[in-house]
Amino acid sequence: MAAGQDIHLVMDNGSSHTSTKSRAWLAAHPRFNVHHTPKHASWLNQVEIFFSTLTRRILRRGQFASQEELAEKIDEFVLAYDQTDAKPYRWTYDGTPLKAT
Structure with a gap:
């Protein structure tokens, strides 16, 4: 980078x-x-689920000749996922404190 x-x-x-230390850094x-x-x-959980799916389907056993090929495969996966697997996620929170069970 x-x-x-x-x-x-x-x-x-x-x-x-x-x-305070993190904010200062x-x-x-x-x-x-x-x-x-x-x-x-739970938005971050949805992102983690997506990257887990990407890892299992494309990255884990993938062999890529170059960074460009890897980027192309990821782009292809994202486009196909958007067309076939992606579902709207509606998150709501009404402000009520969560309770431990």
Whole structure:
């Protein structure tokens, strides 16, 4: 990655991501752009499920002659997944505190 390129981080609101030290480090390194998931969200789980599917179907046993071929295979997978497997995900949270069971 070129030194001038921005890096986007998607993180939950865990205390390790929002601590004073973490915020200070990120402020000192402006190329890192943090995007927090909503509190009480399972959005990040959906992303993890997608990458797990990508890994199982394409990456785990894949052999790629170049980075370009790998990128092409991932692009092909994403387009096919969008057409055949992707389902809308509707997340809601009404603000009621979650209870441990």
